[in-house]
Amino acid sequence: xxxxxxxxxxxxxxxxxxxxxxxxxxxxxxxxxxxxxxxxxxxxxxxxxxxxxxxxxxxxxxxxxxxxxxxxxxxxxxxxxxxxxxxxxxxxxxxxxxxxxxxxxxxxxxxxxxxxxxxxxxxxxxxxxxxxxxxxxxxxxxxxxxxxxxxxxxxxxxxxxxxxxxxxxxxxxxxxxxxxxxxxxxxxxxxxxxxxxxxxxxxxxxxxxxxxxxxxxxxxxxxxxxxxxxxxxxxxxxxxxxxxxxxxxxxxxx
Amino acid sequence: xxxxxxxxxxxxxxxxxxxxxxxxxxxxxxxxxxxxxxxxxxxxxxxxxxxxxxxxxxxxxxxxxxxxxxxxxxxxxxxxxxxxxxxxxxxxxxxxxxxxxxxxxxxxxxxxxxxxxxxxxxxxxxxxxxxxxxxxxxxxxxxxxxxxxxxxxxxxx
Numbered sequence: 001x002x003x004x005x006x007x008x009x010x011x012x013x014x015x016x017x018x019x020x021x022x023x024x025x026x027x028x029x030x031x032x033x034x035x036x037x038x039x040x041x042x043x044x045x046x047x048x049x050x051x052x053x054x055x056x057x058x059x060x061x062x063x064x065x066x067x068x069x070x071x072x073x074x075x076x077x078x079x080x081x082x083x084x085x086x087x088x089x090x091x092x093x094x095x096x097x098x099x100x101x102x103x104x105x106x107x108x109x110x111x112x113x114x115x116x117x118x119x120x121x122x123x124x125x126x127x128x129x130x131x132x133x134x135x136x137x138x139x140x141x142x143x144x145x146x147x148x149x150x151x152x153x154x155x156x157x158x159x160x161x162x163x164x165x166x167x168x169x170x171x172x173x174x175x176x177x178x179x180x181x182x183x184x185x186x187x188x189x190x191x192x193x194x195x196x197x198x199x200x201x202x203x204x205x206x207x208x209x210x211x212x213x214x215x216x217x218x219x220x221x222x223x224x225x226x227x228x229x230x231x232x233x234x235x236x237x238x239x240x241x242x243x244x245x246x247x248x249x250x251x252x253x254x
Numbered sequence: 255x256x257x258x259x260x261x262x263x264x265x266x267x268x269x270x271x272x273x274x275x276x277x278x279x280x281x282x283x284x285x286x287x288x289x290x291x292x293x294x295x296x297x298x299x300x301x302x303x304x305x306x307x308x309x310x311x312x313x314x315x316x317x318x319x320x321x322x323x324x325x326x327x328x329x330x331x332x333x334x335x336x337x338x339x340x341x342x343x344x345x346x347x348x349x350x351x352x353x354x355x356x357x358x359x360x361x362x363x364x365x366x367x368x369x370x371x372x373x374x375x376x377x378x379x380x381x382x383x384x385x386x387x388x389x390x391x392x393x394x395x396x397x398x399x400x401x402x403x404x405x406x407x408x409x410x411x
Contacts, residue, residue, distance in 0.1 A: 089280035137264030
């Protein structure tokens with residue numbers, strides 16, 4: 001596929017999203033499309049299991065769904081001590097959705113873009129987690145929840161007090177505030193950039209491997225893909241666990 | 255690499271997904287899991303209870319057996335005692351009977367001896383009478399000498 005502009009062109013082509021609009025009001029159609037499709041896949045699977053759930057001997061699909069549910073539930077129980085109807089389903093959604101995003105990385109880099117170019121779509125970036133918008137959408141949503149729960153549990157005054165009076169006491173108020181704000185802001189940024197960076201770099205390496213001579217590619221892409229299986233699960237897991245941890249921190253009243 | 259409106263679209267999708275999961279996916283599944291957990295623990299408890307019951311029943315059965323054994327031993331001992339008593343009793347009666355018989359025989363013997371003595375005396379007295387008759391060459395009048403005769407026979411006795 002190294003046709004226009006050599007290898008640089010190939011790389012840039014693969015990393016350019018399919019977009020409409022301009023300025024801030026640009027929409028990355030591929031990101032929106034694939035994440036929506038993957039989200040629908042997730043919802044469809046779990047909903048179909050939930051509809052015919054049985055307390056007796058579970059089938060294959062239910063077994064898998066239960067495994068996921070129990071896994072997430074265990075994570076939540078380990079870190080979060082309290083009652084919340086939101087955190088566990090949130091964790092499940094994040095884990096599955098991010099995992100499905102990342103899994104798109106394992107598809108051959110050219111497969112979908114060739115198909116789409118045959119249909120007249122020039123640019124296509126199939127892995128939603130290589131789009132900063134996608135990862136930031138998640139982490140900012142989580143950030144909003146953190147702020148929401150901080151205020152809900154501790155009250156506006158309590159939250160303000162935590163921001164200004166810790167860790168060094170009321171006499172160091174401006175410094176405390178600065179520290180706390182940085183700490184809070186760092187949460188969504190690190191969440192989003194960690195996922196984005198890992199997957200972007202992973203995808204980039206797949207693209208670079210795809211530039212090599214054909215006989216070399218399997219020897220490199222195969223081990224990298226296997227390694228990547230670990231990474232995509234790990235990144236999804238990290239995102240979920242950190243979300244749970246941040247939210248349980250928001251629930252903690254000092 | 256720019257942040258743009260895609261972010262907002264993604265956030266909306268995410269919110270919808272979380273809402274849906276919270277509403278329709280998580281509750282039924284976690285409920286089923288809890289229920290199964292309960293079922294399993296109940297089953298385990300029941301199994302344990304059953305085991306306990308069996309142990310108790312076994313103990314009871316052993317007790318019954320022991321009791322029955324003791325009772326039978328008791329009965330046997332009683333029977334033996336009774337048998338001994340019966341034997342003893344029969345021995346006693348036999349002894350008594352034997353003694354009676356011996357007594358009877360003794361008295362009979364006595365009687366016979368008496369009779370024999372009597373006979374002998376009679377014979378001796380008649381013999382003596384005859385001898386005296388011959389000596390006297392005369393007939394002895396039995397009626398006349400009745401006193402002498404009876405005196406003599408009594409002396410012979």
